[in-house]
Amino acid sequence: MKYAVLSDIHSNYEALAAVLKRLATLGVDAHAFCGDLVGYGPDPELCAQTVKKLKNFIPVMGNHDMCLFNDDFFKWFSDYAKESIKFTAAHLSESSKKFIRAFPDQYHGKDFAMVHGSFFDPFRDYLLSAEQFILNLDKWAGSVCFVGHSHVPFIMSYKNDRMPQIDIFLGNDVTIKMMPGLRYMINPGSIGQPRDANRMASFGVYDSEKRTFRLLRVPYNIEAVQKKMLAAKLPDILSNRLTKGT
């Protein structure tokens, strides 16, 4: 199976459309989504309507998705994140809220496992260290696990005789061949709000038969999104982050 691996769309339709346009040239069988469909960006409903139509869409819930339904999570958010969640709640249809509410907090499938943050705390943990990788190892089976949340594209690999190796993807088209006997945790980066100093939308393609993961970056019309954010009166900090990619 060939899977698109998507994460952290954050209501950024222009970025999502650019990713889907590129994916159409690659041909995938299914779409794995590591969470945070909404929050921050100006187009929650359009993004929800778009992913609903994706072939074999396999989602998990992100913390921004969860905030729509859970006040305990909402109160921990920064002021600007709270503003964006209020905007999101006001601009999502009831059917799209129902759609998002049904996202599970983790996924364990034949070809991979998936969670937004970590298996210890799907909505708060930022999985970024070798120690966290080791602590999570007995929470999932198989050789591949996808995560999101940090908005930084990386691949961690582990063999039981050494500390996990962490590699941040720096290129705009990088293919990793997965080795037998190793276990991997992979973050495909963020589509709608990259934070690794690369403003292009980030996503991956996982081929479970060839055992490859390809990380791709695509440009999109950032200025068009920022215009919408200005019109929606979303906080400037969120708009500025798109320019910097941090």
Ligand SMILES: [Fe+2]
């Ligand atoms: Fe996120």
